[in-house]
Amino acid sequence: MIQKKICLLGGHAVGKTSLVAQFVRKKYADTYHTTIGVKVDKKVITAGATEVSLMIWDLAGEDDFGPAEVSYLRGASGYLLVLDGTRRASLERALAVQQRAEEKNGALPFIVLVNKVDLAAEWELGDEDFSELAARGWTLHRTSAKTGEFVEAAFQALAEEMLRRP
């Protein structure tokens, strides 16, 4: 079995911890707890013919009080960059975090998750934002940590992407 470390990056309260909870434990709680530092979780999946043990580092979101600590990203094989579709600010924060991550750790495979698709009606982000991101060559997925929509597929897609890289 192969182990891979992946991280979840993004602004605060975009739903990183909820995505991990949905992915690992199939659970969702409406109550919000901010993550301090990092929280590690694990799930074994099968990508192609390979069993992969994903060590999922759920990092504290970046907020007004301090930048996200991208040093945790060291040694990771990939990451999920999470935005909150209902808050435009989360896009800017994500871009900043991504930029810093790349500066510090080089280009790693990552997938952009626009979360809270269950609240699509309240979204501030629109198609032009997404096409701008797509223009950068980034892969985007709309997910919902609440309903689980596309959550598993997103992790699966990242794992397969990582395995393709040498």
Add this chain to the structure above:
Amino acid sequence: MDDFEELRRLLLSTEQDDLRALHGRLDDPERRAREVSSVLPQAAKLSSARNGELSRALQPVVGDSVRESIKSKPQFFIEAFHPIIGPIVRRSIAESLRGLMQSLNRSLEHTFSWQGLKWRLEAWRTGRSFAEVVLLRSLVYRVEQIFLIHRETSLLLLHVSADAKGGDDSDMIASMLSAIQDFTRDSFQVTGALENFRIGELEVWIRPGRDAYLAATIRGEAPVELRTALDETLESAHTLHGSALAAFTGDAAAFEPLRPELEACLHAQYKQTDAATARTTKAYLAVGAAAAMLVAAGLVFLRAERRWNDFLHHLSAEPGIALTNTRRGWFSASQVAGLRDPLAADPGPLARKAGIDPQRIRFDWKQYLALDATSLRRRFEQRFGVPAGAAVAVAGRALEVSGSAPYEWLETVRQGWPQIPGIDSLSERAVQVTFNPELVLARFRTAFPPPPEVTARVDGETLHLSGKAAYEWIAPVREGATRLPGIAALDDREVKVAFDPALVLQRFESRFGLPDSVNAGVADGVLTVAGEASHAWLTRVRKGATTVPGITTLNESQLVDLDQTAFTQSKSVIENAFIYFLVAKVNFATEGFAALSRLPDEIRRCQTAAKRLGGDINVEIRGSTDAVGNAAKNLELSTGRANAVQDFLVSCGLEAAMFKTVPLPVRADPAGAAKPVHEEADRRVSFHIQLQQ
């Protein structure tokens, strides 16, 4: 160009030669091997003196080589190890025993001491097992888990644990340890690494390395030497797997060979107590006590087993008991099931005799009828009992009675033995029957109720009777008394027999009949008959009358024998008849013929009467002449006249055999007569009848 070459040759010819020689050495593998072999021992010595790097580097190669050799040439290793395998095994066993003893020591110490009680309380309070509490409390330190973690990716390379449990989340723990380090480093803005931290009773030591680091969780206070050991292990990992560590991308399988080294670091140390010898003594005492208890238990077991077997042996040998199932219960009641004859011995006392409490045995008997000799005898005895002096034996299914036995008991047995199941025959050949005189007498009285004047007693087997008794009573007694059991002889000499005349006469009549012409009477034993009776009847009466009980004498003086009378009368008629003849002739005179013609009937009558008297008659026909004529002529005449009569009678149908002709001599002249005269009365034939019996 040639000049340049020449110049080079002049300037560098020596170096070029050296260089060529060096090339030659390097290009020739054989030569190089020779050269390396000359310095290899020295190099190895130097290397091992410096540090263990060479040994560690050689370890996998040597390991593979040995593994390969064992696979291809096992015999070589068998021979090589043979001399030392024994000592190794012995030592290993000794070590295990010592370990067991130490652990027993510790357990004993902790089980029976005040501290032990405290720990037990703690175990109960905290929900841990007692063993765990003992371990933790008597522990100086113990390395519980060691993690080998890849520095760059924070992924777990290898994890070892002192307990079987506690490995599930090892990879997450590894990541969190990395995260904690990153967090502290970032938080405090320092470049050094977090080396150790403590959580409750656990301390975590982190030993940093170039590509990987070790984290050890330790319970208790570990010595500094542990740090060195961990460092050496980490260093060894880098030496052996340096390249694998550098190129690690997530597959930790390559680091599995490091497991033994990591496990070697799972050190533990326990508190020592002073009383080592006391402990040993305690342990020996405990072992001794346990052994003694085992021996005692074994003895108890053996004794109980022997008793049980004895009991079963006796029980199954008991007649009328057949065991089908037995089960020895050590802590519950034992069970015995089988068939039991109702008369078989009670198994309770047998159990008690064998030393087993019958209350602890549950008997489950099905009733059956046993057919063995003892059971048959018991059944017989229960039914009939056995009188003193008698003996009963059963052979096969035949019952044999011997000795002396009362008649009444024997009689009951004769009646009842066929109803005893299992007995086919009864033999009483060897038995001597005894009689109780009173019972014999009682039986006699029942059979022949005696008149009050009669006294009866039984002496030996003789019935003595005395007194006065009617003939009618004594007669059947004489007939049947000796047929009664216990009466072999009858003595009735002292019995005066009384006869009832009417009954005597009745008996007489029933025996002889009584013609109407006869009157009979009995008085004082005298039978008087009067009247007329046939000779045949009379003859029977004369012969048998006195044999009739009650008749001692016959008085027939007043009885006329009818047949005798008839005979006498007839005889007289015939003998008084004279058949007269003519003178000097054999011709009947007229009156003579008249008389003759009456005779045949009379002779027949006479013969009939004679036959009734039991005889027959002879008739002499006597012929006679008068005195005139010569004697010869007269004899001829007499004979001729008798024959003439006989001829006539025979011609009338009478048998000639009864007749006999007799010529009578001439009657002598009466005295004084001068000359014979023709006397008519002499010219006759007369008859004489004789009764032949």
